[in-house]
Each structure stands twice: as structure tokens, then as C-alpha cells.
Amino acid sequence: xxxxxxxxxxxxxxxxxxxxxxxxxxxxxxxxxxxxxxxxxxxxxxxxxxxxxxxxxxxxxxxxxxxxxxxxxxxxxxxxxxxxxxxxxxxxxxxxxxxxxxxxxxxxxxxxxxxxxxxxxxxxxxxxxxxxxxxxxxxxxxxxxxxxxxxxxxxxxxxxxxxxxxxxxxxxxx
Amino acid sequence: xxxxxxxxxxxxxxxxxxxxxxxxxxxxxxxxxxxxxxxxxxxxxxxxxxxxxxxxxxxxxxxxxxxxxxxxxxxxxxxxxxxxxxxxxxxxxxxxxxxxxxxxxxxxxxxxxxxxxxxxxxxxxxxxxxxxxxxxxxxxxxxxxxxxxxxxxxxxxxxxxxxxxxxxxxxxxx
Numbered sequence: 001x002x003x004x005x006x007x008x009x010x011x012x013x014x015x016x017x018x019x020x021x022x023x024x025x026x027x028x029x030x031x032x033x034x035x036x037x038x039x040x041x042x043x044x045x046x047x048x049x050x051x052x053x054x055x056x057x058x059x060x061x062x063x064x065x066x067x068x069x070x071x072x073x074x075x076x077x078x079x080x081x082x083x084x085x086x087x088x089x090x091x092x093x094x095x096x097x098x099x100x101x102x103x104x105x106x107x108x109x110x111x112x113x114x115x116x117x118x119x120x121x122x123x124x125x126x127x128x129x130x131x132x133x134x135x136x137x138x139x140x141x142x143x144x145x146x147x148x149x150x151x152x153x154x155x156x157x158x159x160x161x162x163x164x165x166x167x168x169x170x171x172x173x174x
Numbered sequence: 175x176x177x178x179x180x181x182x183x184x185x186x187x188x189x190x191x192x193x194x195x196x197x198x199x200x201x202x203x204x205x206x207x208x209x210x211x212x213x214x215x216x217x218x219x220x221x222x223x224x225x226x227x228x229x230x231x232x233x234x235x236x237x238x239x240x241x242x243x244x245x246x247x248x249x250x251x252x253x254x255x256x257x258x259x260x261x262x263x264x265x266x267x268x269x270x271x272x273x274x275x276x277x278x279x280x281x282x283x284x285x286x287x288x289x290x291x292x293x294x295x296x297x298x299x300x301x302x303x304x305x306x307x308x309x310x311x312x313x314x315x316x317x318x319x320x321x322x323x324x325x326x327x328x329x330x331x332x333x334x335x336x337x338x339x340x341x342x343x344x345x346x347x348x
Contacts, residue, residue, distance in 0.1 A: 001196055002193065002196040002197070002198035003198060014240070019176065019193070019196070019198070021195055021196065022175055022176040022193070022195065023176070024176035024177060024193070024198075024200075026198075026200065028241060029203060029205050029206070029238065029239070029241070030206055030239050030240070030241060030243070031203050032203070032204055032206060032278055064203065065203070065204050065278065066188070066204070067202060067203070067204060067276045068273050068274065068276055069204070069271075069273060069276075070271040070273050071269065071271050071278060072271070072338070091335055092269060092335065092336055095245065095266060095269075095280065097243075097244040097245045097246070099242050099243060099244050100242065102241045102242055102243075104206055104239065104245060104278075104280075106269065106278075159333055159334060159335055160333060160335070161265055161266065161333055161334070161335070161336075162266055162335075162336060164246070
């Protein structure tokens with residue numbers, strides 16, 4: 001039947017989903033998303049999503065951290081997978097907690113090593129976009145806007161603390 | 175049998191463990207550990223572990239982020255669970271990637287709101303320890319030392335970037 005029975009396993013303190021056939025306990029944990037605000041001069045790399053959720057909307061290159069992968073490696077991998085971009089990370093820009101979907105997002109600041117970008121398989125388009133041309137009303141997720149705003153706020157600072165969720169914002173779609 | 179067969183599910187790109195009886199796919203993801211270097215004046219809160227792994231060794235209050243929990247909430251919860259301490263977070267001190275165990279650690283810097291600490295159920299002892307009295311040879315995990323060292327390096331700075339793994343250190347026990 002798969003792990004569909006909710007019970008507290010021996011030695012545990014919280015209910016987990018257990019398989020009634022074999023006793024397998026499905027420990028579900030929060031997931032880590034890693035992404036980056038990637039710059040070429042003053043332009044920002046955005047990708048238009050070719051897949052759901054939010055197909056057709058613009059996002060930062062970002063995705064799930066894989067097993068046995070470092071967070072910085074994941075940021076570089078996603079930039080390449082989604083926009084064929086190679087990047088150098090310069091700082092940790094933000095750590096967001098999206099509690100309602102049990103997601104932690106680590107967003108880095110990075111510089112492209114070359115201005116050539118191209119849509120990967122999960123993107124319909126990859127583009128280097130000037131601040132004034134950012135499609136604010138067509139961003140895929142609230143945290144994309146948060147990260148862009150925080151980049152704007154700290155762009156002239158040599159050292160800064162990573163941002164957290166903006167006050168009162170949990171990350172649910174508006 | 176539970177999810178013990180390694181295969182690439184339809185629409186996926188990596189092998190996952192699948193149950194041969196029911197087809198359940200066990201998506202295993204990296205886990206997030208949240209902890210804090212907690213200060214009372216110049217003293218640092220350390221807990222002696224009452225449980226394996228590394229029972230009897232000293233650690234920072236830290237533990238797994240739970241579902242639907244914010245990372246800052248988790249740091250406060252762990253300080254209370256392990257040392258009955260209430261804390262105010264002041265900064266993100268470090269983000270460590272322990273690739274060999276697929277773990278991301280977020281370590282905050284915090285101040286105790288009162289100097290009363292007491293061992294919780296997973297601690298044999300909780301103590302406020304001066305820098306010169308830290309039991310360096312009895313620390314539970316490499317990342318405890320990393321976080322203490324980074325705290326020492328940035329303690330006089332109003333703003334700083336969070337640390338990452340020290341050069342060449344992946345987090346395997348030494």
C-alpha cells in the first residue's frame with residue numbers, strides 16, 4: 001500500500017507515514033532549494049519557465065539540492081542547467097524559509113563568466129535583463145522578487161548579511 | 175519489501191529507491207540541521223550529548239529542521255530542547271555543506287535572554303563556557319569547531335558574511 005498510515009514510530013516523537021505492508025517509515029524532511037542572482041555587468045539573468053508550476057513566468061536559476069551535493073555546487077549546476085550559464089559565486093544573498101511548503105531557499109549572488117546564455121530544457125527563454133526592464137508582474141514566485149529587491153539594496157556594499165523573508169511575508173503566492 | 179530497488183522513475187533523471195510491492199518512490203533529500211552559537215556575555219553555551227552519535231562529547235544546541243518550521247524558529251527550539259535556554263538570534267553565522275552525509279547546516283549567532291541553562295533530555299549537561307575553557311578535544315563534530323572559530327573571527331564586527339566550510343574541510347570526523 002505504500003507509506004499511507006499516520007503513526008508515531010517507536011522512539012520518535014512526531015507522527016510519520018508508515019507502510020502497513022512492510023513497516024517502512026517515510027521520514028519526510030524540508031527540502032533545500034538553491035539559486036542565484038547572476039549578474040553580467042548590471043544585467044540580471046532571468047529564465048522564463050518552460051514547465052509547471054508557473055510555466056511562462058520568469059524566475060532565477062534555482063532548483064533542489066541533490067544528495068551529496070554542496071550548496072554552492074548546486075547553484076552553479078542550476079545556472080548551467082537552466083541557462084547554460086557559468087558563474088562565479090560572490091556572496092550568500094538570502095536564506096528564505098517557506099514554511100507552508102517546508103522549503104529552505106539559499107540564494108547566492110554571482111557573476112557570469114561570459115554573457116552567453118541560452119535556455120536549458122526547463123526554460124523557454126534565458127535573458128540578461130536590465131533592472132528597469134525586469135518583468136515584475138510576470139515573476140514566477142514571491143521569493144524571486146525578494147531576492148531581486150535585496151540585491152538592489154546591498155549591491156554597493158562590500159560585506160552584508162544575507163536577507164531573510166521580508167517582514168510579514170511567508171512566501172505564499174500573492 | 176519497502177523501497178529497496180534502485181531505478182530511475184518515469185520523468186526523473188536520477189536513480190531512486192522504489193518499492194517492488196507497491197511502486198512507492200522514496201525521494202530522499204538532503205537534510206537541514208539548524209543550530210546556534212549562544213552567548214551570555216562572553217560565555218558560550220555548550221551541551222554534552224546524552225545520546226549517540228558522539229555521546230559524552232560537547233556540541234552546540236542544534237538539530238533537524240522539522241516540516242513547516244522556519245529555520246530561526248528551529249534554532250530557538252533546539253536551544254530550549256537541549257539546554258532550556260531562551261535566545262535572541264543576532265545573525266546567521268555559517269552555512270556548512272556536509273556532502274558525505276547530505277546535510278546542510280545553518281548556524282546562527284544568538285544571545286541568551288538569561289543565564290539559566292539546564293540539560294534537556296538529549297543532553298547530559300548544559301554549560302556556559304569561557305573561550306579559554308572550551309573542551310576542544312572533546313567537541314562532538316568538526317562543524318562545532320568551525321562555528322566557534324568563525325564566531326571568534328567575527329565577534330567584533332557589526333556586519334559579516336556567514337562562513338562556509340573551512341578550505342579543504344568536508345566535515346568528516348578527523
